[in-house]
Amino acid sequence: MGLPNAALLKETNLKGKVAVVTGSASGIGFAIAQGLSRMGAGVVLADLNPEAGQTALGNLRNSDATAEFVATDVSKTHDVRRLMEVAIERFGRIDILVNDAGVQHMAPVVDFPEDRWDQLIGVMLTGTFLCCKYAVPHMIRQNWGRVINLGSIHGKVAAPYKSAYVAAKHGVLGLTKVLALKVAEHNITCNAICPADVRTPLVEGQIADQARRHSISPEEVIQKIMLAPAAIKRMLEPEEVASLVLYLCSDHASGITGSAMDTDLGWNAR
Numbered sequence: 001m002g003l004p005n006a007a008l009l010k011e012t013n014l015k016g017k018v019a020v021v022t023g024s025a026s027g028i029g030f031a032i033a034q035g036l037s038r039m040g041a042g043v044v045l046a047d048l049n050p051e052a053g054q055t056a057l058g059n060l061r062n063s064d065a066t067a068e069f070v071a072t073d074v075s076k077t078h079d080v081r082r083l084m085e086v087a088i089e090r091f092g093r094i095d096i097l098v099n100d101a102g103v104q105h106m107a108p109v110v111d112f113p114e115d116r117w118d119q120l121i122g123v124m125l126t127g128t129f130l131c132c133k134y135a136v137p138h139m140i141r142q143n144w145g146r147v148i149n150l151g152s153i154h155g156k157v158a159a160p161y162k163s164a165y166v167a168a169k170h171g172v173l174g175l176t177k178v179l180a181l182k183v184a185e186h187n188i189t190c191n192a193i194c195p196a197d198v199r200t201p202l203v204e205g206q207i208a209d210q211a212r213r214h215s216i217s218p219e220e221v222i223q224k225i226m227l228a229p230a231a232i233k234r235m236l237e238p239e240e241v242a243s244l245v246l247y248l249c250s251d252h253a254s255g256i257t258g259s260a261m262d263t264d265l266g267w268n269a270r
């Protein structure tokens, strides 16, 4: 799977637009940053990991992208305010916000460490709220904007070991609907994307954990456990999620808001 499809590439022109993408040093966030920059947008990469962020920035700039990296912990108000300030100082505007930063921890509720609960809710739910709070005023001023939040199939259905993740992602879907209602009059849409398993470092970690727990091979984890509820028996690639983000940023999607769009390999068809 390479670039988002050719027809979409031809029709989506984001020249002059500026995107802030959190969690963009890795996985889905990097593919989204790459896709937006290939459509002509200036991109502000934001991530907790400064080394990976600088590497991601180098990779984007190698392809002539106009981009910056800002080391950011999205769960911290101070960092998020600074992120938006740097975006405005460097590019003068913020048109697109993609809330992608995410973490995972798996354990039964009774064993779930409180500090990991706070971290997961802090990054994925509070972080999404803070980035919306500090980016959306710029979109309102410009009378145009796109907010895209990474939900998950686990924003819609549960999994027994993922309490904080499932709670955070259900919260993200609720927040998406609230913001969509409030900002529609300013030509701003707010949507969530809900992927099934995407091949990224976050999921590679889960596969390794499950292989250890069940004493089976990583390939067996993928086929027998992860893909069991899916109709299409393969993992998604990050670029497939990026394609949906590009579509939501395009004029074709100006009538879509408050939605939680599935790219779920048929998970929710059952």
Ligand SMILES: NC(=O)c1ccc[n+]([C@@H]2O[C@H](COP(=O)([O-])OP(=O)(O)OC[C@H]3O[C@@H](n4cnc5c(N)ncnc54)[C@H](O)[C@@H]3O)[C@@H](O)[C@H]2O)c1
Binding pocket: 022, 023, 024, 025, 026, 027, 028, 029, 046, 047, 048, 049, 052, 072, 073, 074, 075, 099, 100, 101, 102, 103, 123, 124, 150, 151, 152, 153, 194, 195, 196, 197, 198, 199, 200, 201, 202, 203
């Ligand atoms: N991979 C999947 O199967 C899948 C499926 C559905 C939804 N998602 C969602 O997509 C998003 C990206 O996941 P991924 O699989 O690409 O993961 P990933 O681990 O490859 O990337 C996540 C990035 O978020 C960054 N991050 C973590 N904590 C942060 C913080 N406090 N502040 C800023 N950045 C922080 C990490 O450093 C990392 O670069 C997440 O929100 C995840 O829940 C992933």
